[in-house]
Amino acid sequence: xxxxxxxxxxxxxxxxxxxxxxxxxxxxxxxxxxxxxxxxxxxxxxxxxxxxxxxxxxxxxxxxxxxxxxxxxxxxxxxxxxxxxxxxxxxxxxxxxxxxxxxxxxxxxxxxxxxxxxxxxxxxxxxxxxxxxxxxxxxxxxxxxxxxxxxxxxxxxxxxxxxxxxxxxxxxxxxxxxxxxxxxxxxxxxxxxxxxxxxxxxxxxxxxxxxxxxxxxxxxxxxxxxxxxxxxxxxxxxxxxxxxxxxxxxxxxxxxxxxxxxxxxxxxxxxxxxxxxxxxxxxxxxxxxxxxxxxxxxxxxxxxxxxxxxxxxxxxxxxxxxxxxxxxxxxxxxxxxxxxxxxxxxxxxxxxxxxx
Ligand code: NDP
Numbered sequence: 001x002x003x004x005x006x007x008x009x010x011x012x013x014x015x016x017x018x019x020x021x022x023x024x025x026x027x028x029x030x031x032x033x034x035x036x037x038x039x040x041x042x043x044x045x046x047x048x049x050x051x052x053x054x055x056x057x058x059x060x061x062x063x064x065x066x067x068x069x070x071x072x073x074x075x076x077x078x079x080x081x082x083x084x085x086x087x088x089x090x091x092x093x094x095x096x097x098x099x100x101x102x103x104x105x106x107x108x109x110x111x112x113x114x115x116x117x118x119x120x121x122x123x124x125x126x127x128x129x130x131x132x133x134x135x136x137x138x139x140x141x142x143x144x145x146x147x148x149x150x151x152x153x154x155x156x157x158x159x160x161x162x163x164x165x166x167x168x169x170x171x172x173x174x175x176x177x178x179x180x181x182x183x184x185x186x187x188x189x190x191x192x193x194x195x196x197x198x199x200x201x202x203x204x205x206x207x208x209x210x211x212x213x214x215x216x217x218x219x220x221x222x223x224x225x226x227x228x229x230x231x232x233x234x235x236x237x238x239x240x241x242x243x244x245x246x247x248x249x250x251x252x253x254x255x256x257x258x259x260x261x262x263x264x265x266x267x268x269x270x271x272x273x274x275x276x277x278x279x280x281x282x283x284x285x286x287x288x289x290x291x292x293x294x295x296x297x298x299x300x301x302x303x304x305x306x307x308x309x310x311x312x313x314x315x316x317x318x319x320x321x322x323x324x325x326x327x328x329x330x331x332x333x334x335x336x337x338x339x340x341x342x343x344x345x346x347x348x349x350x351x352x353x354x355x356x
Contacts, residue, residue, distance in 0.1 A: 002026040002082050003267070004075065006114065007089030008040045008060060011226035012132060012207060015260035016086060021047055021058070023264060028079045030063040030072075030089065037062055063089075066110030067101075072117040081125035084267050087114055088132040090182065093227050094171035104164060107178035108185050115189045118197075126197040130267045133183040135205035136176035138278055141248060149337040150203070150276040154180055183276075190274075198273035200266040202259065205280045208232060208355040209256035231286060232356060235293050240286070247285045250333040254281040255350035265345040277341045281349030283329065291326025292356045 003020055007013045008029030020027050021044065031037040037060030044058060061075035066089055076082060089110060096102040111131060118126055140154045154176070163169055164177030183201055190199050207228045225233045234240060262279045266272045341347045 004085040099174040107182040133201040134179035136179040144334040205252040255355040
């Protein structure tokens with residue numbers, strides 16, 4: 001079967017691509033330029049799944065501006081029959097000079113124009129589209145609900161167009177609104193049209209984890225990590241030595257490898273159709289991340305002293321007295337219910353220790 005994967009240069013998409021390859025799919029990825037497309041292909045040249053599996057193919061197509069009407073027409077028409085689509089491409093940063101054109105329109109129009117093109121050109125073969133939405137389309141900060149699940153959306157008073165489109169809006173408000181509106185627009189499209197295929201959304205939360213190829217693919221070797229991993233890089237490169245920046249009292253994370261598996265299972269499992277999936281591994285704060293790094297350093301030091309070079313996988317780390325001060329969670333914070341991801345997708349998420 002053939003999968004169209006948009007935003008192939010991305011952090012999350014690179015893991016989805018790996019997992020699709022492992023599962024033996026043919027894949028066409030989109031990138032914003034030929035150079036980026038070539039870098040994606042070069043990055044998987046040595047993947048055992050590409051070299052060894054008979055007939056497993058990866059190609060790329062250039063889609064320069066996802067906000068343009070019909071942006072995906074060409075790639076879809078030239079890759080028929082297409083069976084699945086995973087749409088990850090969307091601005092994922094917290095600073096925009098032009099919130100509407102740099103973030104809201106690419107997110108919303110990019111999603112709707114993709115779904116329209118799929119219907120127009122690929123409906124005879126297409127089985128499902130999976131949209132990478134976000135927990136931003138679930139949570140309602142700062143007025144948190146006691147428990148969140150897939151029935152939750154941010155209130156319009158808390159997150160609306162006027163706030164998000166304001167040139168002085170905080171970047172994270174614009175970003176969160178782009179995810180809410182893009183997902184709403186996707187479900188509206190599905191409701192308003194008679195379709196022979198369905199939609200699932202992955203509402204993953206703050207995503208940490210390894211950067212397999214995305215540094216090279218995205219930035220041609222420049223050392224800049226993706227937005228959600230920046231805080232881990234900041235911690236490791238000593239930016240928190242004096243002061244650990246405060247996060248919201250609690251926040252949730254998930255490991256990118258679990259997010260990739262969630263996408264592919266949501267794509268192929270019949271019972272996943274028509275559903276949102278809240279994909280979340282657990283809670284974190286910057287202080288907790290610092291605590292994990294502190295624990296890992298202690299364990300490494302201990303191994304060094306013992307002269308052993310055992311690989312440390314995080315879960316073996318013993319916390320010390322000092323680690324207590326990294327535990328800054330308030331007692332009665334909000335909770336999440338990710339039972340649907342566990343039941344339908346059979347997702348067992350990695351711990352913060354392993355992810356960091
Ligand atoms: P990345 O920034 O690594 O990837 C974003 C991808 O979208 C890149 O391929 C990028 O292309 C592409 N893109 C961004 N803006 C545009 C645009 N205007 N036109 C075309 N392509 C564009 O981020 P992630 O991998 O983390 O994010 C992927 C998806 O996951 C996004 O939809 C994001 O909202 C969602 N998500 C991410 C979370 C996280 O914590 N990381 C949490 C929840 C959801 P290019 O490389 O050329 O810039």
